[in-house]
Amino acid sequence: xxxxxxxxxxxxxxxxxxxxxxxxxxxxxxxxxxxxxxxxxxxxxxxxxxxxxxxxxxxxxxxxxxxxxxxxxxxxxxxxxxxxxxxxxxxxxxxxxxxxxxxxxxxxxxxxxxxxxxxxxxxxxxxxxxxxxxxxxxxxxxxxxxxxxxxxxxxxxxxxxxxxxxxxxxxxxxxxxxxxxxxxxxxxxxxxxxxxxxxxxxxxxxxxxxxxxxxxxxxxxxxxxxxxxxxxxxxxxxxxxxxxxxxxxxxxxxxxxxxxxxxxxxxxxxxxxxxxxxxxxxxxxxxxxxxxxxxxxxxxxxxxxxxxxxxxxxxxxxxxxxxxxxxx
Numbered sequence: 001x002x003x004x005x006x007x008x009x010x011x012x013x014x015x016x017x018x019x020x021x022x023x024x025x026x027x028x029x030x031x032x033x034x035x036x037x038x039x040x041x042x043x044x045x046x047x048x049x050x051x052x053x054x055x056x057x058x059x060x061x062x063x064x065x066x067x068x069x070x071x072x073x074x075x076x077x078x079x080x081x082x083x084x085x086x087x088x089x090x091x092x093x094x095x096x097x098x099x100x101x102x103x104x105x106x107x108x109x110x111x112x113x114x115x116x117x118x119x120x121x122x123x124x125x126x127x128x129x130x131x132x133x134x135x136x137x138x139x140x141x142x143x144x145x146x147x148x149x150x151x152x153x154x155x156x157x158x159x160x161x162x163x164x165x166x167x168x169x170x171x172x173x174x175x176x177x178x179x180x181x182x183x184x185x186x187x188x189x190x191x192x193x194x195x196x197x198x199x200x201x202x203x204x205x206x207x208x209x210x211x212x213x214x215x216x217x218x219x220x221x222x223x224x225x226x227x228x229x230x231x232x233x234x235x236x237x238x239x240x241x242x243x244x245x246x247x248x249x250x251x252x253x254x255x256x257x258x259x260x261x262x263x264x265x266x267x268x269x270x271x272x273x274x275x276x277x278x279x280x281x282x283x284x285x286x287x288x289x290x291x292x293x294x295x296x297x298x299x300x301x302x303x304x305x306x307x308x309x310x311x312x313x314x315x316x317x318x319x320x321x322x323x324x325x326x327x328x
Contacts, residue, residue: 103198132292225250242273
């Protein structure tokens, strides 16, 4: 079967094709198609289903190009995956809304269906849990939404916090007080804030206390009102800490809790407060639980494969434990 898609203009054609036609080569390889270019048209030949999917992929890439977004390998592979499932049209809808604008004027948009669902959940609920692997944009998008809420005068303050739990390293060997010791763990939050506000504005807001970045322990005994509060790396919060944090919620505030349940660094015998919270609170009005997966990874394409490999390994370990338990 042969399917032809007209890109309408040479500029759009070039963006869809990629450097040295690498995008078209990837489509051909992934879908086992033969491809060629005739004027501004892309011709796809192969099995009927594959050719139809290829046409949908090209159309979704046109939507990406028209939105002014970059077509990288990660996004291309995601478009192919969505097209295989019959959801290629979702790509255009994902990129319509601007989440926030960086200090340099660059619009921040969702890149996957999962990210769009997560962003919509944060906007529509007072408390949102974003659970998923590294690279899915959980923390970055939460910070972008916090900055947008502050600039839109929806909140008066941004509070970002993390549990002070070592990821295989010892805080005690680091110099300085607790705040100084946990600063390296809070670095992703600092970086995201500086990108959104710019270094100068960020520094001024930090000095005024409008932005607060602190360890989770510093939240105890407080009521957090008129603030956008983000708890990052929440898989490392104990059940007691999670309950303490969630009950800090005050009037006019919004909370986002992010974490990866596969990367818990709590000592043996300590269960994750995030795991319990999503189980206990799921289904409660004004609380949303969003699960992001390796499909929502927006870093290098290899990150998605790495995540998938670890998940498969962990799944085999759990299955082995279950079988041993049944034998007993």
